[in-house]
Amino acid sequence: MAKILVYELNEVPWRVVDLYLQHRPEAFLHSFMKNASCLTTRTVDSGELHPWSTWPTMHRGVSNDKHEIRYINQDRSCGEASPPVWELVAASGKTVGVCGSLQSYPPMENPEALFHVPDTFAPGSETRPDRYAAFQRVNLKLTGENKAVAKGYGLKDLLDGVQLFRSGVSVKTGFRLSQHLVRERVDPKNKALRATMQAHVAFDVFLDALKQSKPNYAAVFSNHVAGMMHRYWKYSFPEDFNYSLKDSEFDRFHSQSILKAMDIFDEQLGVLEQFADREGYEIVVSSSMGQEAVERGEYVPELKLDDESLLASAFGFQGAFRMNLAMQPDVALEFLSQQKLLEFVQSLPRLTDAEGQQVLIKRYNEQGLTLNLSVRRSKAAVESGTLYLDEKPVRLDELGFSVIERDPGTGYHQPEGIWLWKGAAQPKLSGREVVDSRQYAPTILRALGVSCPDYMMAPVN
Template sequence: MIQKITVIETNEIPLRVFKHYQLIKPNSTISNLLDHSLVLETLAQDVEESVLYPSQTWASFNTGSRYDLHKIHWYNDPKPKDFPLYWRILADNGLNIGLVNTLHSSPAKSYADSDNYKFVIPDCFAIDSYTKPSYYKDFQAFNLKATSQNSRVSTLKAPLKEAFTTVLNLPRYGISKKTIFDSMNLVSKILSKRVAKERLRNLQFPLLADIFLKQLQKYEPDLAILFTNHVAANMHRYWYGLFDSDWDYKLYDNDWINKYSNEIIEALDLLDYYLKQLVQLSKKNNRILVLVSSMGQNANQKLPEGIQKLRTHDFRLDNVKKLVDKLTFSQFQYKVEAGMVPQYSLELSNSIEAEKCFSEIQSSIENLENISLKADLNANAITLTVTLNPNAKYYSIKGETFTYSEIGFVKFKIEDHHSGCHCPEGSLIIFNSNTSSSQTQTVDYLEYAPAILKYFGIKKPEYMLEPSFTL
């Protein structure tokens, strides 16, 4: 009988980080998985390394099609019917699917009513709070707002109404007492300044993982997917704390090292705790467990030498309308969608309006000073990638000068400078399966989706590669 599959999408974790954790903690679940699984390195080759981004690489990874075919660039870009995500192909062929937080699973209303979707909590960039079962809707509303508020720097401010409703429903959601206690303990440590507030980023994963475990055990779908970004967020900020030898110069002082050197390990500890439960479930229910990343991270060599040369503050666009009103001369109606700073997406009513708005923004880009702005258009969605010169005193648009607040930005202090940056090498770990591979180490990440389809006996589309490994 064919085994069912559980997939944990561990965003941006390269094999190097897993293996480093194994050296530090040889008795961990991660160590056990590395020793008793098919372990492959994935390679993203369809997106240029200098512009690698998870919204693009996960789209390629999970559609099995090249970026120039699917053209999904940002999180809320339209999903082309000609290059569907592999789990949609499985559902269309009668298999049962469960999804929690996997990228590009929004808008879920367009597909999740099908009986083949047993549970769906879309990604944290969803355009609405739709979930299946529907009683997770309040949790998703809280999740979306909290994600938005914790974009570049973490904050203890929370959407109170959604938070209150979420707390009342924690037992129904499947949130464990341990998760509740650990969350309260972490907040206490942050308030008393015993740990950095950026560790708040670790709070989202246990909530999602508890929900995932409850739904997984309740429905036992043929394919269940959970996505987490909490390790990636810490790697971006604290790579130097774990791998300072990657630089031939000193980036941060010892005070910074002492404060932040354990943040990545703390995030991995959290992942390891849930992997232990998933390994037990895989053995008990004879499920295949897959850990996978569409790309990885390595050392950011572009940072200047010495902490004194690193900037102390940054900007976040808090009021998109203020900026767009100054970039355009027409009055456009649009909805601001969730994105990952410094990306901000506008959804207009139709492609004609979007093209007009995009044209006006493009014409203004030529007349900016101290503002870096790039605009992307996909159907009726415009995504702005915008940053400010942190050392400038004024910002100019079409000859007029403004303060940062007059164009919708807020200023905040930072102590981290993204010492971890994106790289093409990801990871693929397949446990509890009679796997095989014709390549001993590296596979094209476009082979993943067709390998899953082949495993379930579904013919791959012509645009997909022939996989060099099997489950």
């Protein structure tokens, strides 16, 4: 049966792949695609599309209406009836390795899990084996400090090297990070690419684990191209906005930002191909959805919750909940009891802006003891620095809030992504034919010789 390496390239559509191939005629991706099956995944997930929901759909073979995983750090017991592909593979007696796949915390205890580094929003830094916990601690620290606002990773943290090098980060990557720091000082526009540097660090950790364990199934996740698409789609596809690139340093620089992110993927794909050829693996590149142009209109600065203890105290819920990592403007709360959760939900209308608009909005149904909220944008609150609790004015900082401004971005989620497969078990379909993303998991399982659960769709032929 096959052994499979998966590169989970978040949110990349074929349009970006075609742009890259057009501008990089010598890219490794050209030769890879010549002998690979090239398909288009389409998610059937309901509601606003998010990767922390569309990836579970790929991994579990059922939509979010079935697995009910809709936000980061929610209680996922709702999805126990449809486990992710790596758990099914391990349960069959075959070995697995996972690095960064979304919604993969906590690390598996199954002895067939040879390595497991959960995603960058995990509520804890545990890894399997423990040696990768040093990397995960830095990873989570940076996510927490940035609150997942697209500021990127502090190079000082990434270069605070001993603990990272012990987790498998290479000297070559350390040198790359140093070079990038120099480029930032020479040209500050390079700071916009800082977040892509994390892709080098995470891939080193994955490669170290892969070489040492060589499991039957191994997957690595990267968001570095998605981050550039969100921010700079307009400068790669100006025609989507009836925009002509200006003869300015900014426009010229960011017309290349997505391509530079894809360069990192292309190099890493080449490394995986060499390993796969040597060790007898097949390679899968997949995206659970894609991106396209988005017009956001006027940008209003945002309220960000920094200190949940101040909010809890103001509401009269001291010690009743903690805040886990989430992506701005979401807030992920975990409560000590169901009663306190329900009481807090009932209390949400107490907090408004000067125009009477509720500030904390429940986006999804609570799961277990977890609750996801979204912080409403409010010009009135930003201008006055004030919110109203029980109709009485309270300063933002007294409630644990701050005001942030960020690039509103010009790319956003759409349902179609890419799926490439190179190897003896690759699907016979090609020509970028559209397939249901729920067929991804059963197709992987079939190639590995693992029985597909009855609730899954048929594999791709």
